[in-house]
Amino acid sequence: MSTLRRNAIVESIGWFIVLITFFPIFFSNGGAEEFIKNETKRNITANIFLFGYCIHFLILWLTHRKKKLVKIVFDERDKETQRIANNIAFIFTLLYVFLLSIVLYDSFFKSEYIPVGYMWFVGYSTIAMTSFLSAFIILITDLKNS
Amino acid sequence: MAKAEITNKVREMRFFNNEMTQQELADKVxxxxxxxxxxxxxxxxxxxxxxxxxxxxxxxGIEEIFIYNK
Incomplete structure (x- = not known):
């Protein structure tokens, strides 16, 4: 198994855990309005994202360490796979942000205001979704091309 | 990555070079x-x-190993 694929699997799993943990925490007991009042919820969320980034930096460190032991870790084909996957993930991220904005607009159209707590949701979920999608699409592209 | 229009004789060349392994070739190039x-x-x-x-x-030569198929 290539380093690229192994990294993509680990990162996909890591960010998927972040996503499925963040959503229930945000929406449980009052949703957006409660999220800005409840410091515990915000701290837990920050730690979940810290976990996601720890995995990301752990992978970077392990890959860097492997470079000292193995001659070639990434090559031109891996870079091409990453490039294709990042382009696709970029489009999906744009779509996600657009659809999320439309859903929020539609949901709060009548009340004429959006609870400010949803800004946390937009910010956090975009980070997690983009990171997950990038890794997952790298994995799919690599599997397709192998 | 597009389906290859360019085929190659890399497998054959490895075979005729003391059955060089894929890993050996990868390390060398x-x-x-x-x-x-x-x-x-x-x-x-x-x-x-x-x-x-x-x-x-x-x-x-490059054209002896990589063949462009129209």
Whole structure:
């Protein structure tokens, strides 16, 4: 198994855990309005994202360490796979942000205001979704091309 | 990555060079074993740089190893 694929699997799993943990925490007991009042919820969320980034930096460190032991870790084909996957993930991220904005607009159209707590949701979920999608699409592209 | 319009004789060349392994070839030309495998299955078209490295390693011209299929 290539380093690229192994990294993509680990990162996909890591960010998927972040996503499925963040959503229930945000929406449980009052949703957006409660999220800005409840410091515990915000701290837990920050730690979940810290976990996601720890995995990301752990992978970077392990890959860097492997470079000292193995001659070639990434090559031109891996870079091409990453490039294709990042382009696709970029489009999906744009779509996600657009659809999320439309859903929020539609949901709060009548009340004429959006609870400010949803800004946390937009910010956090975009980070997690983009990171997950990038890794997952790298994995799919690599599997397709192998 | 597009389906290869360019096929190659890398597998054949490895065979005639003391049955060099994919890993050995990969190490010599600076790519991963997976890339050599994809090349041999015509699932990947290498960069010009990699194609030249492979040709040079086998002591052949680039057009003798990589064949452009119209």
């Amino acid at each position: 600076g790519c991963t074993r997976q890339t050599i495998n994809a090349l041999e299955q015509n699932k990947y078209v290498p960069s010009l740089s990699l194609a030249f490295k492979i040709s040079k390693l086998f002591g052949k």
